[in-house]
Amino acid sequence: MDLFLQQLLTGLANGAIYACLALAVVMIYQAIDHFNFAQGEMAMFSTYICWAMIAGGVPYWIAFFATIIISFVGGLAIERIIFKPLHNAPVLSHIVVFIGLVAIFNSFAGAIWDHNIKTFPSPFPDGSFGGLIGLHEVGMFFVTLLLLLAIFCFFRFTRVGMAMQAAAANPDSAGLVGIRVGWMLALGWGLAAAIGAVAGMMIAPIVFLEPNMMLGILLYGFAAAIVGGISSPGGAVAGGFLVGIIENMAGTYIPAIGSELKLTVALILIVTVLLFKPNGLFGKTIVTRV
């Protein structure tokens, strides 16, 4: 029973990481209507910016909020400079541009801040909760929930949030009612970059800072977002925890799997979930017409 509890909490702690990133993934999906494969590398780059500021003597919370603002502006700039001219290109070409961005961010982070693994400070006190789960993980859990609440309120109760949803769902009609669709896209990019930055700064104390830190995690983040239902931020968070727990439990309790095939099993389970709930656990069912 102790082992079970231990694994459950470890799963939850990992899940908090995935949930955090899944939230950023869903956020940008709502704004631009497709997946941003460069999300993880953008978050990693933001985290490096924060690290550089802290290393330069800036207090943690000032660096934290400054990084969020810088990331927001950076995300906005990427949409305006790179994606605006490609507005009419096919979606598959956009994905290639995402891949290009991944390569650029990854390579530049390595070139500017070298490839050595760096420790990243946590804003939460050291120690653990009953020896089972670290206080940083608990803190991260609450930050994720806070972020979720903020996003929910933003999309539900503000004019800009509504306008962004409209611009993503039906750009033509949104344009006709006076929403500036282009700027809504840019705003979506900015917000997604900012949320990604928060995720990066929360994750970095656990996985340590290095240019490839996001590679594995982003995959789980995507998986979590899809399992939870890409149209629902709450679902993404639930999906994140679910993926974390499944991954840990499968590795512990099924001896043939061990740590070797942990990832495979997690992914197979996810695909199985999708076979029965093709729109994710909490996603809206989309009805298509001819």
Place this chain on the structure above:
Amino acid sequence: MATDVETRIDTKLNVGAKIPFKWVIPFIVIGAILPFFLGGYATFQGTLIMIYAIAILGLNLLTGFNGQFSLGHSAFYAIGAYTAAILVYHLDWPVYAAIPIGGVVCFVAGFLFGLPALRLEGLYLALATFALGVSIPQILKSSHLEGLTGGVQGLDVFRPKVPAFLVENFGLTMDQWWYLIAFVVMLLMFWIAWNLINSRTGRAMMAIRDNPIAARSMGVNASLYKSLTFGVSAFYTGIAGAIAAIVIEFVAPDSFTFQLSILLFIGMVVGGTGSIWGAVFGGFFILTVPNFAEEISTGLSYAIFGIILILVIYVMPSGFAGLVNLLRVRIKNML
């Protein structure tokens, strides 16, 4: 908004699906005599380009002509390569027989994977295929299969000698011989793909891509065609993998990571989604550009590759085939 722009480009590319025959003969002649003018290394690179072209064409049949997204084609490439390697290494099969078997095994694997994938569309299919791509290296490394796959170490495959009469009469080297084999296989595969696309089956595939519901109400058996396309696509990629295993004389799990899927995907888009001959350019691109980026700067090679990618998409948003079509139309209008 995005969708009607897309269909416009796609229909333009469907014209590109027809191979311009007056260019075929020069292409074959140049392709066939090229290895006799190139050095050994360049010939080897040429072979790899053609292998990638076959794999990209496979992916293109699935994505470009049937509208199914895949991030897991490295898995089929790996299955093809390992099938060939295991047949040659453990069972002493002749390498030439191992290549088609690699393709057939992939066809079955692809068809079986296509069945559950029927329920998934777009992003969800991307995730499912992605899961496949990520798990294959892990499964190949797994201790349960080590006896068969050689685990992390991989397997060695040795090529037989070039047939004696070719060496005596033409002085053919090993690299030239395998270049020509890959070239013939590639032409064959392109010819099959061309026939497939311009047949009843091909039209059904494209109808499913353009409007699945309408296609179904016209009597197209969407499930069957989608699974079959998955199988055929895997077959192409498997053949490519099998030839690659033999040409490189070695297979190891880490050659078939998710990055390979990404590279094939890039090759498809850069060559031209929905274009048959664009695959050759795609293969050329994914083999040469990373090396070129490496030469400019070792530390920043990825960044340079990324910048080149973005610039290429700027210049030709619908791939090389799209650009050529556009230029053809422009020139025709000018004359």
